[in-house]
Amino acid sequence: xxxxxxxxxxxxxxxxxxxxxxxxxxxxxxxxxxxxxxxxxxxxxxxxxxxxxxxxxxxxxxxxxxxxxxxxxxxxxxxxxxxxxxxxxxxxxxxxxxxxxxxxxxxxxxxxxxxxxxxxxxxxxxxxxxxxxxxxxxxxxxxxxxxxxxxxxxxxxxxxxxxxxxxxxxxxxxxxxxxxxxxxxxxxxxxxxxxxxxxxxxxxxxxxxxxxxxxxxxxxxxxxxxxxxxxxxxxxxxxxxxxxxxxxxxxxxxxxxxxxxxxxxxxxxxxxxxxxxxxxxxxxxxxxxxxxxxxxxxxxxxxxxxxxxxxxxxxxxxxxxxxxxxxxxxxxxxxxxxxxxxxxxxxxxxxxxxxxxxxxxxxxxxxxxxxxxxxxxxxxxxxxxxxxxxxxxxxxxxxxxxxxxxxxxxxxxxxxxxxxxxxxxxxxxxxxxxxxxxxxxxxxxxxxxxxxxxxxxxxxxxxxxxxxxxxxxxxxxxxxxxxxxxxxxxxxxxxxxxxxxxxxxxxxxxxxxxxxxxxxxxxxxxxxxxxxxxxxxxxxxxxxxxxxxxxxxxxxxxxxxxxxxxxxxxxxxxxxxxxxxxxxxxxxxxxxxxxxxxxxxxxxxxxxxxxxxxxxxxxxxxxxxxxxxxxxxxxxxxxxxxxxxxxxxxxxxxxxxxxxxxxxxxxxxxxxxxxxxxxxxxxxxxxxxxxxxxxxxxxxxxxxxxxxxxxxxxxx
Numbered sequence: 273x274x275x276x277x278x279x280x281x282x283x284x285x286x287x288x289x290x291x292x293x294x295x296x297x298x299x300x301x302x303x304x305x306x307x308x309x310x311x312x313x314x315x316x317x318x319x320x321x322x323x324x325x326x327x328x329x330x331x332x333x334x335x336x337x338x339x340x341x342x343x344x345x346x347x348x349x350x351x352x353x354x355x356x357x358x359x360x361x362x363x364x365x366x367x368x369x370x371x372x373x374x375x376x377x378x379x380x381x382x383x384x385x386x387x388x389x390x391x392x393x394x395x396x397x398x399x400x401x402x403x404x405x406x407x408x409x410x411x412x413x414x415x416x417x418x419x420x421x422x423x424x425x426x427x428x429x430x431x432x433x434x435x436x437x438x439x440x441x442x443x444x445x446x447x448x449x450x451x452x453x454x455x456x457x458x459x460x461x462x463x464x465x466x467x468x469x470x471x472x473x474x475x476x477x478x479x480x481x482x483x484x485x486x487x488x489x490x491x492x493x494x495x496x497x498x499x500x501x502x503x504x505x506x507x508x509x510x511x512x513x514x515x516x517x518x519x520x521x522x523x524x525x526x527x528x529x530x531x532x533x534x535x536x537x538x539x540x541x542x543x544x545x546x547x548x549x550x551x552x553x554x555x556x557x558x559x560x561x562x563x564x565x566x567x568x569x570x571x572x573x574x575x576x577x578x579x580x581x582x583x584x585x586x587x588x589x590x591x592x593x594x595x596x597x598x599x600x601x602x603x604x605x606x607x608x609x610x611x612x613x614x615x616x617x618x619x620x621x622x623x624x625x626x627x628x629x630x631x632x633x634x635x636x637x638x639x640x641x642x643x644x645x646x647x648x649x650x651x652x653x654x655x656x657x658x659x660x661x662x663x664x665x666x667x668x669x670x671x672x673x674x675x676x677x678x679x680x681x682x683x684x685x686x687x688x689x690x691x692x693x694x695x696x697x698x699x700x701x702x703x704x705x706x707x708x709x710x711x712x713x714x715x716x717x718x719x720x721x722x723x724x725x726x727x728x729x730x731x732x733x734x735x736x737x738x739x740x741x742x743x744x745x746x747x748x749x750x751x752x753x754x755x756x757x758x759x760x761x762x763x764x765x766x767x768x769x770x771x772x773x774x775x776x777x778x779x780x781x782x783x784x785x786x787x788x789x790x791x792x793x794x795x796x797x798x799x800x801x802x803x804x805x806x807x808x809x810x811x812x813x814x815x816x817x818x819x820x821x822x823x824x825x826x827x828x829x830x831x832x833x834x835x836x837x838x839x840x841x842x843x844x845x846x847x848x849x850x851x852x853x854x855x856x857x858x859x860x861x862x863x864x865x866x867x868x869x870x871x872x873x874x875x876x877x878x879x880x881x882x883x884x885x886x887x888x889x890x891x892x893x894x895x896x897x898x899x900x901x902x903x904x905x906x907x908x909x910x911x912x913x914x915x916x917x918x919x920x921x922x923x924x925x926x927x928x929x930x931x932x933x934x935x936x937x938x939x940x941x942x943x944x945x946x947x948x949x950x951x952x953x954x955x956x957x958x959x960x961x962x963x964x965x966x967x968x969x970x971x972x973x974x975x976x977x978x979x980x981x982x983x984x985x986x987x988x
Contacts, residue, residue, distance in 0.1 A: 275478055276507045276527075276709055278891045279838075280310035280358055280845045284717055284863050286322050290337035291346035300869040302353040305888025308478060309350055310358040310845060312717070314343065315467060318367045322863065323717070324360075325483065326367040326450060330464040347476040358479035358507070361468055363455045363494065364487035365444040373451060377401075380429030388460050390442035390452040390489075392587055398431045400440035400583075402448050436793070438583035444487065445662045446580035456489040461497055472502050479507030481530060481711075486512065486609045486661035489654045492524050493614075499525045507843075509711045513664070513686040515608050519705070521620075528710020531845065532686040535713055537702050538837050539681060540694030541914055542730040542829040544935050548678070548692035550736035555678035558743070558758045565690035568676045573604040573667030575787065580666060584659050591652045592644040598637045599659075602645070605630035609661040615650035673720065674786035675755070680762045681729035684720055692733065696914050696934075700902040703916070706841040708897035714837050715847040715854070717863055721763065722847075722856040724876075727830035728766040731822045734937035742818045749813055752806035753799075755788045764810055767855045768819040776807035778857045825936040827876045828979035831883055832914070832932035835980045838887035839918060839930040841900050851884040852877040879978060886959040886982055890928055893984075894919040901926055905971060907947030912939040913971055915949055921985065926952045931971075933979040944972035955986035 281301055283294060294309060301309060313324035316332040324334070333340045347357055366373075372385040380386070380397055391399050403422050410419040410432060417426035424430055431440075435448075442452030455461040462469075471477040480502070485491040491510070498508065508526045514533040520526075556563050577585060577600045585603070589596040607630065611623045624646060631642045645656040673683040682689040694702075714723035721729075732739045743761050751757055760779055764770065767778075780803060783790050790796045830853065838844045849866035853876045856862035872878040898919035905913040912935055917926035929951060933939065950968045957964055958974075959982045965974060974981050 275356060275505070276896050277308040277356065277358065277479060277843050278894070278896050279306045279843060279888050280308045280711070281306040282310045282716070282845055282847045283312065284322075284848060285312045285314065285324060285334075285337050286865075287320065287336040289865065290334075291342040292338055295346040295349035297868045298349050298353040298355060302355055304846075304851060304885055305890075305892055306355070306846065307892060308356040308358050310479075310481065311360060313360045313362055313483075315362075318369060322860070325362050325365075327362055328367045328370040330366070331466060333467060343471070344474075344476060356478040357476060358481060359468065359471070359477050360481045360483060361465070362483045363453065363461070363464065364484045365450040365452050366464075368449050368451050374425065377428045377430045378425035387457055388453060388463070390454050392440050392583075393429075394431065394440060396431070398429050398440075400433045400437065401430050402433050402435045402437050402439050404432050404434050438580075440583070442487075442584075442658065444484070445665055446576075452487065454489070455494055458497060461494065462501075465498075465501075469501060472506060479509075482508065482510045482526070484661070485510045487658060489658065490614065491610075492521065495525045507709060509843075513609050513661075515686060516688060518608055520707070520710075521612050528707040528842065530716070531711040531713035531842070532684070532716075534706075534710075534837070534840070534842065535719070536682075536684055536687045537694050537699055538712075538714065538833050538840075539684065539687075539726055539730070540691070541696070541699055541836065541932075541934050542727070542833055543679065543682065543693040544733040544938070545693035547733035547736045550740070551678040551692075551733065552690075554736065554740050554743070555676075555758060558747070559754055561676060561755075565672070565676045565688075569668055569672040570604055572671035572675060573663055574600065576666040576671055577604060577663060579787075579793075581659070581663065584655075584662070588652065588655045588659060591655055592641055592648060594641045594644070595637060598635075598641045601634040602627075602631060602638050602641055603656075603659055603663045604667070605633050606660050606663070609664045610657055611645075611660065613646055613653050613657060615653045619646045670785045671787060674759070674782050675788065677759050677762065679729060679733055680721070680759060680766075681726035684726075685716075685718060696911065699914060700916070703841050703900055703902075708841060710842045711845050712837050712840060712842040713845045713847065714833060715850050715856075715862070716845075717847070717859060719862065720858050721766070722854045722862060723833060723850060724826070724830050724853045725763070725766040725855050725857065727833060728819065728822060728826040728855075729762060730829050731825045731937060732762075734825070734935060735822070739818075746810070746813055746815070750806060750809045752802060753783070753789060755786065756783055756803075757806075760806070760810065763857060765815050765819055767857055768816050770811065770855070772804075772808045772811045774857070774861060775811055776804045778861060779803050779807055781858060823876075825940070827879070828933050828936040830876065831879055831978065831980045832934055834880060834883055835887060835930050835932045835982060836914060838884065838891065839928070839982070840916070841898075843896070844888070844891065846884060846888075852881045882960060883978075883980065883982065887930075890959065890982065890984060894927060898927070901952075903929065903931075903949060903951075905947055905949050906968075907971075908945045909939060909942060909947040909971070911935070912944075913947070913949065913975075917952055925954065925985065927985050929956060929981075929983040931974060931981040931983075933975055936979065944970065944975070947971045949974065951983070956983040957986045958983055 315327045316329035316334045317324045318326040375383040375385045417424045439448045444450035511530045585596045585599045589599045613619045631638045644652045784792045852870045901917040903915040915931040917929045919927035948968045948970050
C-alpha cells in the first residue's frame with residue numbers, strides 16, 4: 273500500500289549511478305532521516321543520456337541503470353530500510369529517435385502510432401523534420417535515407433527542411449529532438465505509462481513527480497485520469513511554475529507542486545529590501561541595461577518568439593484566424609505559464625483577467641485574439657495554453673534572467689528578480705495557504721545556482737557599497753564584456769573556490785542564453801576564446817578574500833533557509849549533496865557526481881549536515897500534514913527572526929519549534945539586545961545543542977552556538 277512521504281531525497285540517475293548504487297546508500301539515507309528516495313526518470317532513454325528526460329521506449333526500465341530486475345532489487349533494499357520510492361515521469365514528450373515515431377515517419381497517418389504524437393501534417397501528408405544544415409544531399413541506402421548521422425525511412429511521410437525552420441510537430445520548448453505526446457488520448461496515456469502503473473501496482477513506487485504539465489493539452493484531465501488509475505493514496509506533485517501570487521488551480525487533482533514558489537519565498541526571507549536600489553544602480557552602471565526589468569523581460573520574450581517559435585505562432589494564428597503578429601504580441605505579454613482555460617467550459621474569472629490585462633498592453637489587433645483564446649475553438653484555446661509555457665521558459669528563464677541580474681540569487685525559476693525580499697509576515701501568510709503535501713525545495717537539477725551560492729549572494733543585499741567597491745577593484749584588473757562581467761563577478765564570488773574550467777563553462781552557457789553577443793545557434797569562436805581567457809584571469813584574483821569576509825553571514829543564511837524549508841508545511845526535498853554545503857552553478861554543473869556518505873570538511877558542512885539530519889528525523893516523528901503556527905519575536909531586533917511551531921500532541925500543544933536568523937549583517941551591528949521569543953508552554957529540548965528552554969527566551973541565548981534552533985517538546 274502506498275504512503276505519502278514525510279521527506280524526499282532527489283537522486284540523479286546516470287549510467288554511472290544506477291539502481292545498485294542507490295541501494296548501496298540506503299542505510300545512509302535512512303540514517304539521514306528521509307522517508308522516500310526521489311529518482312530522476314527511469315524509463316529507457318537516448319543512449320548516454322545524463323538526465324533521462326529524452327525517453328525512447330515507455331515499455332522498458334532503462335537497462336543502463338539495471339533494468340526491471342535492478343529496479344525491483346533496489347526497491348526491496350530500500351523497503352528493508354523503511355524507504356519508499358518516488359519517480360519522475362515525463363508525459364509531455366519523448367525523444368524523436370524511437371520505434372514508434374519511426375513507424376509514423378514510414379507509414380504516416382496509417383501507422384498504429386500516429387495518434388501518439390502531436391503532428392501537423394502538410395498538404396502532402398508529410399511532417400517537416402528540421403535537420404538540414406548544409407548543402408550535403410541525403411543519400412538513399414536501401415530502405416533508409418541517410419543525412420550525416422541522421423537516418424529516416426525511405427520512402428516515407430516526412431520532408432527534410434532547414435534546421436532553423438522548426439518541425440511539423442509540437443515539441444518541448446525549442447528542442448526539435450523532443451516530440452510532443454498526445455496523452456489527452458486515454459489510449460496514449462496508458463500505453464506510455466504501462467511500466468509506471470506496474471511499478472505502482474507492485475508497491476515498488478509510492479509517488480510521482482510529473483514533469484512539465486504546462487505542455488499538456490489538458491493537465492487537469494490528465495491528472496484526473498492518472499489519479500483514477502493510481503488511486504488517491506499515490507502522492508503526486510507537478511512541476512508547475514507559479515509566478516508571484518499565482519496558485520495551483522484547486523481543481524487539479526494532485527498534492528501540489530515541486531516547490532519553486534516555495535524556493536523563491538524562502539530565498540526572499542534572507543534578502544534585505546533596503547539594498548535593492550543600490551544594487552540596481554550598480555547593475556545599470558556596469559551593464560548599460562535599463563533599470564526596468566519588465567522591459568527587458570518583454571523584449572526577451574519577443575526575441576525568442578521570433579527566433580524559436582515561428583511554427584507554433586503560425587499554427588496558432590491559422591487556428592485563431594488572425595495575423596501571426598497578434599499572436600506574438602499576446603504571448604509576449606502573458607505574465608504566467610498558463611491561463612487555465614479548458615475548452616467547452618466557461619473560462620475562470622482569474623483567467624479572463626490575466627489575458628485581458630496582458631492584451632491591454634498590446635495593439636488593438638490583439639482584441640479579436642483575446643476572444644478566441646478564451647471562448648474560441650478547442651484547438652485555439654489548447655494551442656495558446658501550450659505556447660505560453662515555452663515562451664515564458666525560453667524568454668524569461670533562459671534569456672531575461674541572464675540579462676537582468678542586480679542580485680543573481682533572485683534569478684531563479686519562477687522568480688521575479690526585481691522583487692527584493694520577503695517579509696516574515698508575508699512568509700507566514702504564504703505558509704497558511706500551502707497544501708499540506710506539496711513539495712518544498714531549495715535546490716533542484718534545474719535551479720540556476722545552488723542554495724548555498726544563493727546564501728552568499730543574499731549577503732550582498734546587506735553590503736551593497738562594500739560589494740560595489742570589490743567589483744570596481746576586480747573590474748579594473750580584468751574585464752571582458754560589460755553585459756556579462758557583473759554576472760561573472762557575482763557567481764565567481766558565490767561559487768568560490770571554482771576552477772577556471774568550471775567557471776568558463778558557466779559563463780559560456782550564460783552568454784549563449786543571454787543572446788546579446790553569442791547564442792546557441794550563433795557561436796563566435798573569437799568571443800568564446802576571449803571569455804575563457806577572462807575566466808582564467810578572473811580566478812587568479814583574490815576573490816576569496818571577499819567570500820571569506822561574508823562567510824559567517826552566508827552560513828547563517830544557508831542554515832536559516834535550510835531549517836525553514838525542512839520544517840515549514842509541505843514535503844521537504846533535499847537535492848543530492850545539499851545536506852552539506854554545495855556551491856554549484858546551473859546544469860550540468862549541479863548534476864556532477866556526489867560522494868556518499870557525506871563527509872563534512874568545514875564547520876559549515878558539519879552544521880548543515882547536523883541540521884538536516886535532525887530536522888528530517890523530527891519530520892518523520894511529526895508525520896505528514898502537521899499543523900503550522902506562526903510565532904512572534906519581541907524586541908528591537910524582532911525582524912531578524914522567523915519562527916514557527918509545528919504539529920500537535922493529544923492535548924493540542926505544538927510538538928516542535930523552528931527559529932532562524934535572517935539579515936545577519938545588520939543584526940551583527942546591533943545584536944539581539946532585549947529581543948526574545950515566547951515559546952509555547954512546557955519544556956523544549958534543542959536538538960542542535962541539547963539545551964532546554966522554557967517560557968520567554970532571549971534570542972541571543974537561544975541562537976548562540978548556531979544561527980538557528982530546532983526544538984522538540986521535552987515531555988513527548
